Amino acid sequence: MPAYIIVEADIQDPVAYDEYKKNTPATVEKYGGKFVLxxxxxxxxEGEWNHDRLVMLEFPDKKSAKDWYYSKEYQKAKEIRAQGSKAKFLLIEF
Structure with missing residues (x-):
């Protein structure tokens, strides 16, 4: 059953965030994930949108999504992201 991670990001440092964007795709692919948007x-x-960026990732299942998020590889990218942005990560199983 596919699982999705939805990310709402607010970017304070575009240079740091660009570095994060360079480091993330390989980690996502390693766990069977792909960027949907x-x-x-x-x-x-309808309603309000008060964030700079929206990202949606698709994984084969919830376990793969969590394995990616907590992986050693992603933790390095996450540290870079934290230097340049604030984000909410939401996990949804379809």
Whole structure:
């Protein structure tokens, strides 16, 4: 059953965030994941959108998604992300 990680990000340091974006794709692929969408701008059709960036990742299952998020490889990228942004990561099983 596929699982999705949805990320809402607010970017304070675009240079650090760009470095994070370079380091993340290989870690996602290693755990069978792929980017479904990543970018901005987001247009709110209802309610408010107050974030800089929206990202959605798809994994084969919830275990793969969690294995990626807690992996040693991703922790390095996560440290870089934390230097340049604040984010919420939401895990949803479909």
């Amino acid at each position: 990543r970018g901005n701008p987001v247009e709110a059709l």
